[in-house]
Amino acid sequence: MSKQLQGMTLEAILVRLHAYYGWEQLAQRIAINCFSSDPSIKSSLKFLRKTPWARERVEALYCATHFND
Template identity: 75%
Template sequence: MNNQLHGVTLEAIVTRLQEHYGWEQLAQRIEINCFISDPSIKSSLKFLRKTPWARTQVEDLYLATTF
C-alpha cells in the first residue's frame, strides 16, 4: 500500500494549503468554519484532529493540488 501522505504532518498540510490558496480560497474549496471565521493554523488543527470527515477533505485537496 502506497500512502502518499506518509510522513506528512497535518500541520504541514494545512500550512502548505494556506500558503498556496489563502484562507478565503481554502474556505471556498472546503466550507468549514475554522477556515471561514477567524482562521488560524492552530484553530484549524484543533478542529481537523477531532473531525475525521473534514480532515479527509483537507487531505484530499492536498493530494489533488499541484504545488
C-alpha cells in the first residue's frame, strides 16, 4: 500500500475521486460499469470491495491524481 493511502478508507478515496472527476470522467479513466451505469458511492463501494483488480485501479488513480489542498 502506498504511503499516500495509509489511513484512508476506500470510501474516502472514492468520495474524493468522485468530487474531483465526477462519474463520467471516472468511467473514462477506469472502464467499469459501477462508474458508468447508474453510479452511486454505495454501489461502487460494494463492487470495489469484491473486485481486487478494480480497487487497485481506483487506488492507483487516487495516487496519480494531484489534489490541490
